[in-house]
Amino acid sequence: MNALIRIAHLVASGTEPPHQDSQGITTSSWIWPERAELIYGIAASLIIFALLVKFAGPAMKKGMAARTARIQKELDDAAGDKASAATEAADIRQAKGDIGAERERLLAEAAAQAEAMLADGRSRLETEVAEMKARAIADIETAKGRSADELRGEIARLSASAAERAVAESIDGATHQDLIEAFIQKVGASA
Amino acid sequence: MSDARIEGYARALFEIARAEGSLDEVEDELFRFARSYEGSEALRSALTDDMIPAAKRQAIVEDLLGGKATSTTTQLVSMVVGTGRGRDLPAIIDQLVQRASSAKNLEVAEVRSAVALTSEQQIRLAAALANATGKQVNLKVVVDPSVLGGIVATVGDTVIDGSVRTRLDQLKARL
Numbered sequence: 001m002n003a004l005i006r007i008a009h010l011v012a013s014g015t016e017p018p019h020q021d022s023q024g025i026t027t028s029s030w031i032w033p034e035r036a037e038l039i040y041g042i043a044a045s046l047i048i049f050a051l052l053v054k055f056a057g058p059a060m061k062k063g064m065a066a067r068t069a070r071i072q073k074e075l076d077d078a079a080g081d082k083a084s085a086a087t088e089a090a091d092i093r094q095a096k097g098d099i100g101a102e103r104e105r106l107l108a109e110a111a112a113q114a115e116a117m118l119a120d121g122r123s124r125l126e127t128e129v130a131e132m133k134a135r136a137i138a139d140i141e142t143a144k145g146r147s148a149d150e151l152r153g154e155i156a157r158l159s160a161s162a163a164e165r166a167v168a169e170s171i172d173g174a175t176h177q178d179l180i181e182a183f184i185q186k187v188g189a190s191a
Numbered sequence: 192m193s194d195a196r197i198e199g200y201a202r203a204l205f206e207i208a209r210a211e212g213s214l215d216e217v218e219d220e221l222f223r224f225a226r227s228y229e230g231s232e233a234l235r236s237a238l239t240d241d242m243i244p245a246a247k248r249q250a251i252v253e254d255l256l257g258g259k260a261t262s263t264t265t266q267l268v269s270m271v272v273g274t275g276r277g278r279d280l281p282a283i284i285d286q287l288v289q290r291a292s293s294a295k296n297l298e299v300a301e302v303r304s305a306v307a308l309t310s311e312q313q314i315r316l317a318a319a320l321a322n323a324t325g326k327q328v329n330l331k332v333v334v335d336p337s338v339l340g341g342i343v344a345t346v347g348d349t350v351i352d353g354s355v356r357t358r359l360d361q362l363k364a365r366l
Contacts, residue, residue, distance in 0.1 A: 155366075160359065160362060160363035164359050167340075171339065171340045173306070175340065176305060176306045176340055179340045179341040179355070180304065180341070180342060182353070183316075183341055184312065184316050184319050185319075187320060187351055188315070188319035188322055188323070190322075
């Protein structure tokens with residue numbers, strides 16, 4: 001409130017009223033220092049600034065340059081990392097591509113093998129079926145032949161048996177004597 | 192039984208029969224007994240069964256031959272059976288017949304016929320076989336119904352087959 005009053009007085013009169021602080025000290029302005037104090041202060045500031053520029057400037061410049069270099073280095077490193085990441089990404093992509101190609105090759109190979117096995121199995125099955133068929137035909141022929149042979153054998157056996165029975169029944173005492181006499185004569189004449 | 196043992200028994204039987212002076216008769220009887228023995232499974236079983244005591248086996252022989260053969264023949268067969276050599280009886284007897292025939296310079300002629308031959312037929316047959324083989328023969332006739340008809344004569348290794356059985360077998364083979 002006090003500050004607003006002072007600003008209004010300054011605007012109305014064009015001059016600033018003297019100022020007194022809480023300890024009772026009066027100054028020519030409530031904000032500005034005394035003129036001499038202002039001059040000494042500015043001069044001291046300029047000297048300090050010049051000294052800073054002269055002595056701290058190179059160090060600061062050097063530090064800034066080092067910082068710049070460090071940042072540049074970090075940027076370069078980042079660029080390098082980015083490049084190697086890109087290379088790695090390319091490698092990964094290539095590897096991924098290789099894996100895909102290998103997968104395709106393996107799948108193609110497996111498909112080819114399966115096809116070959118299927119064809120082989122089909123061929124073997126056809127051969128086996130043909131062999132079984134041929135064997136079955138041969139067995140049937142053998143069985144037919146065997147049956148015919150067995151029948152012939154049975155007929156021969158029955159015929160021989162019947163002949164033996166007929167002969168045995170037909171040989172009477174006289175026939176026995178005739179056979180014996182015929183044998184004696186035949187042996188006697190064979191000398 | 193080994194050949195030497197068969198030969199030994201045959202020689203012993205031969206010497207006993209000769210000593211008794213009935214070699215021809217004993218030889219003939221033994222030969223016929225051997226053929227009957229070969230043809231009868233029951234007789235073979237009875238005379239070769241080790242479970243039957245020797246005395247009982249000998250009693251069977253004496254029952255079979257008693258009154259039908261000379262006592263020498265009966266005693267000889269009984270002895271062989273009693274010593275447990277029943278299985279070799281035919282071989283021993285064949286060896287004895289062979290030995291007896293050799294002693295007389297004769298060849299054994301085994302003749303198989305379906306019916307018995309008369310003495311006259313046997314004499315003519317012996318002469319015919321001697322004529323055919325060039326050897327004097329000691330004829331041994333075996334009545335064998337399986338021959339059916341005709342005769343089969345075996346002299347040494349020579350077989351002269353005029354049997355109906357062989358003709359039927361040939362017919363069977365052709366069929």
